């Protein structure tokens with residue numbers, strides 16, 4: 001039986017191109033409080049990680065989701081995590097600092113009827129804590145264990161990090177504040193929920209349990225799964241470009257999440273399409289970074305790690321790590 005999903009699907013195909021032009025003209029670039037200090041000036045410390053206690057549950061590989069071909073030449077679908085629930089990644093102090101940093105970034109957020117309507121892009125540029133965390137080798141090793149491949153922060157700055165702020169939708173705009181069904185423009189994505197479950201109702205992270213080619217919003221059948229989060233600092237990792245996902249509307253409170261995107265430096269492949277990126281930030285803002293991205297993607301992995309000032313992370317590091325699942 002056909003069942004209408006309560007979440008709309010974000011623009012695809014030609015309407016994606018239309019939304020790129022709309023984004024170029026939309027007032028979304030106007031932030032809530034221009035000039036506000038967005039940085040808590042807090043430094044990252046690797047002691048904010050609890051890498052030994054990380055628990056990965058509900059782990060699904062791309063093969064489990066039904067993919068037979070790998071989108072990445074260096075790994076098989078069995079080795080690539082499609083989705084995992086992650087808890088115990090951060091210490092209590094780490095969660096406190098991340099929450100503070102992301103609260104503060106809300107002053108720089110902007111709203112539009114977008115996939116995620118209220119968000120602050122390029123959080124690494126405004127927050128010392130988030131920037132230093134993403135450049136930390138210990139953090140990248142923790143993400144490697146979850147993802148199944150060595151990663152670097154995504155070279156496209158505006159896609160690298162984003163803080164989402166969800167509120168209950170306003171009646172006058174059905175699409176406002178809804179995390180619509182979508183795939184991400186980036187592949188390796190860690191969605192860290194920074195609100196306590198008692199701070200909001202609704203807002204479940206949902207995903208489609210199947211390959212993107214099978215996704216039909218009018219016939220989702222039994223393929224929608226949700227990922228409950230039991231405390232702030234818990235995360236949902238996804239292979240964002242190959243997993244349809246969304247966030248159900250909130251009915252109360254506020255849900256804040258920090259979404260981090262990574263790139264595998266051992267493969268020049270990147271799924272980002274110009275129009276996907278431009279639909280987020282507008283055509284003009286995307287042109288120059290797009291060319292820079294093509295150049296960055298072609299750099300050897302060792303250069304990419306070196307430019308961050310850290311020793312390269314390799315597949316050997318994956319073999320030497322243990323994870324409780």
Ligand SMILES: O=C(O)CCC(=O)C(=O)O
Nearest residue numbers: 116164191205247257259
């Ligand atoms: O807030 C979340 O948990 C996920 C949001 C999301 O899918 C996105 O920002 O692309």
Ligand SMILES: [Fe+2]
Nearest residue numbers: 183184240245
């Ligand atoms: Fe997403």
